[in-house]
Amino acid sequence: MRKDATFIGVEVTDAVTGDAALAAKLEEVCPVDIYADAGGQVDIVEENLDECVLCRLCLDASPEGTVRVLKLYEGGAVL
């Protein structure tokens, strides 16, 4: 699953979108509410994407390579 706003895009690999524990964790750690726990499914809240403060907390909370934050203003560079 990938969603893009103007400046920030977020990609979550399909393998973990159904991980209820990860969905809860991502919702908890993101300071700007980019992730939502949609009944055990990871959801990306599109209207909050551009609020991303590049804190990497979502990357630290998820298995390596399963969540990617993309800086669209930098040609899609991965955080």
Next chain:
Amino acid sequence: MRFFEYEAREIVKRAGIPVTDFGFTTDAGEARAIAERIGGPVVIKSQVLTGGRMKAGGVQFADTPEEAEAHARDVLALEINGHAPRGVLVDPKAEVAQEYYAGVVWDGIRKQPVMIFSPVGGIDIEQVAEEQPDKVGRRHFSNILPLSEFAAKEVVASTGVTGSALNKLVPIVTKLARLFVAHDMTLAEINPLGRLADGSFVALDAHMDMENEARGRHRALLEDLGVGDEETRQAREATPFELAGEEVDAMDHRGVAGNVTEFDGNLGLVIGAGGGSLTLFDAVRSSGGDPANYCEIGGNPSVRKAAGLAKLVLQKPGVDKIAVMMSIVSNTRVDIVARGVIKACLELGFDPAEKIAIFRIPGAWEDEGYKILDRYGVEYADRSVSLHEAARRAVEKIGAAA
């Protein structure tokens, strides 16, 4: 923020300056009771935050309590310059031998308070200064160091007042000056300050204006006086543009993006950080620019909030471009503000490179911010460019566009 006369008198009274035995009420029947307590001729004064009270019939004299009640009823129903009165002040009609003036005002050029005294009171001090300049004494004083009575003595004596009057006036002027500093006033004025037949002095009217930003420090006083948080007490009502700015700021708790004041110019300002707004506004003016607004942004607002402010300014009729500038160096994230102002342009269908005359916010995450500005072709400046130079560039650009 301005105080009503009855509040200003209360502040003066609390400072230990003699006042008349006045009363405030919103009820004509109670005005009668106050007049009965005073026991003699009284003056009924409308409590409005506007001038021209006397001319409009907002000041009436009454010889009896019955007359006081009737006048109070009329005055309470009288709008003056569109202002409904808060209530009426019932004041004893004092037998005054002479009217004086005592005031303290903030001198924005010297950045110090200045005490002003004149033995000619009851009229505008500006008129006295013009017609009888030798009758106006002035002296700046520190708002940090303790204030000696000697300073007030110099000012009063310089106008020719001597003897017993001088001795009685010095503590009054000193207390007024101390009150000014203690309450973060921008104006504290007693006019007239009356000398009664027995030689005593009494404040017959008072005007107080407090620095709006200091309201939090004086919450207890404001609560005592019954001044609610919702009362802005500004010189004029907020414009729809300014009210919209308040809504933007209230959008979420993060940072500040508001405190908007409307002007008529063509250069929209998104400015702020640590007092930067005032400096930058002045810098634009001194470069010959014509600001469309004043505002304050800082403290890490959300992208949404920064965009909201920028959109508001961009949509203001007459605005050709915006200048996004902050103080020397800011802890507000440059990339977040950059996202906000660019997003505002994009959502309104503008080219950010065209609409943003200059972006000068040095500080946190500036490298990331510059990547965003580069991406959209927005001209930006780092900390090596002064606030004044950034303002000059913005004004130059808008001049070229006009």
